[in-house]
Amino acid sequence: MTAAAIAEARRCRSAHCHGPDGRPRHLADERLVCPGCAERGRADIAGLARRYVSLRMSLRYRGGQGERISGPGFGSNSPVRDAALSCMDEMTAWATLTDQKVREAMNWRGRPYNLMRPAQALVAASQSLLTVWHRALIYEPGVTAVDGSLRLRVRADQILGWSKLVHRLPAPCPYCDTLTLVRDDGQDYVRCTSCRRAWQQSEYRLFVRMLVEEAAR
Numbered sequence: 001m002t003a004a005a006i007a008e009a010r011r012c013r014s015a016h017c018h019g020p021d022g023r024p025r026h027l028a029d030e031r032l033v034c035p036g037c038a039e040r041g042r043a044d045i046a047g048l049a050r051r052y053v054s055l056r057m058s059l060r061y062r063g064g065q066g067e068r069i070s071g072p073g074f075g076s077n078s079p080v081r082d083a084a085l086s087c088m089d090e091m092t093a094w095a096t097l098t099d100q101k102v103r104e105a106m107n108w109r110g111r112p113y114n115l116m117r118p119a120q121a122l123v124a125a126s127q128s129l130l131t132v133w134h135r136a137l138i139y140e141p142g143v144t145a146v147d148g149s150l151r152l153r154v155r156a157d158q159i160l161g162w163s164k165l166v167h168r169l170p171a172p173c174p175y176c177d178t179l180t181l182v183r184d185d186g187q188d189y190v191r192c193t194s195c196r197r198a199w200q201q202s203e204y205r206l207f208v209r210m211l212v213e214e215a216a217r
Helices: 003-009 035-058 079-106 118-131 140-160 201-216
Strands: 166-168 181-184 189-192 198-200
Touching (some): 035 079, 035 140, 079 140, 181 201, 189 201, 198 201
Antiparallel strands (some): 181 189, 189 198
8 A cells, every 4th residue: 555545544533524625634643533523522521421410400390480490391291301311311321331442442440330320420431531532542432432422412402402503614714724614603703613713704705705716717
């Protein structure tokens, strides 16, 4: 295999990675996930325990008031309640399986999760994965953790009403040249989810116009 073919094969394994060419980013070392996806996964995993608790609290009522904590839709027989319970079960299953795989890859030994409460299992999985995050990404369990944590975070945020409409823009970032520019609904600025820089929408329109004019030459 040629050096070019090897470099082409060494791309981020995350299913949600998009580089400048719309394909997963190239990798510079032995890890299976690029730095951007690793950082996103780190944040997602760290926040899963908080989302689990929020989902659990959304199923309860404020004492004496009969008022639902998270507004309408969380009644005892509602689809939203069923979705919250299902998401909590999936979070616990993800935490147990993912941490088990990473522990096997790292040759760790620890307390079996069947002796823990679900929330404890989720917190323990988050902590152990974050502790060895960069090492674990060498192995397939690290890739699975990145994509699984993103899917669970998005699902939980939708159920809790935390997610917002985000418009994905077609032009590449003027700074890092990745196809990761977005605009939050109702905002007048554009931001890059890769390099974290932001521009006014008028600046973005000017940039797009320059790209169109350059392509037409």
